[in-house]
Amino acid sequence: MDMRLEVVLLPVADVDRAKQFYAQRMGFRLDVDKPVKDDYRVVHLTPPGSGCSIAFGVGVTTAEPGSVQGLQLVVTDIERARDQLIEGGVDVSEIFHDATGLFHHAGEVDRVPGLAAGRASYGSFASFADPDGNGWLLQEITERLPGR
Structure with a gap:
């Protein structure tokens, strides 16, 4: 099912x-x-x-209100998506990747400024919050893992 x-x-x-x-x-x-x-x-x-x-x-x-954290919106071009949100008046962080190169830590721990090395799919993020503080992330995925 x-x-x-x-x-x-x-x-x-x-x-x-x-x-x-x-x-x-x-x-x-x-x-x-x-x-x-x-x-x-x-x-x-x-x-x-x-x-x-x-x-x-x-x-x-x-x-x-504001207690939901870590919601993710997947995009194919994080730079373009970030720019569109900023144009719409959304306060979006700079693009970052995690120091481990895998997913991201909670909060702002181990954030490294800039795109993931080689612009690796699944590796680049930007964050923002809604007016209540519910936390969102943009995640760039350009090539899906097998089975996805």
């Missing part, structure tokens, strides 16, 4: 501010904004080209 990750819930403090950030600054497609009643509203958006969406709202999660 297939199992697909299709929606990630984000805890946010201000639904309209988050909606503006993701729809206007990030360029995510607004799929749903459904206020059901005063204590229940669902907002659902999808990143360009993604099969997985984000959702937030009122009454959809008990997690603390």
Whole structure:
């Protein structure tokens, strides 16, 4: 049986501010904004080209706003993606790679400025946060590992 990750819930403090950030600054497609009643509203958006969406709202999660960290958006050209986000008003870190050359450490530990050596697929990152502090990473993947 297939199992697909299709929606990630984000805890946010201000639904309209988050909606503006993701729809206007990030360029995510607004799929749903459904206020059901005063204590229940669902907002659902999808990143360009993604099969997985984000959702937030009122009454959809008990997690603390800003507590989600390490969400990753995969791009084929990290420099271009970073530039587009900056043009949209997103505060994005400089591009970095991990000192180990493998994935990345939590937080900012062992970040080395610049692209991964030889611009190795899976090796270059840039980070940013939404207005509540939920943490995101861009990861450049130009050639997928076998089976992916």
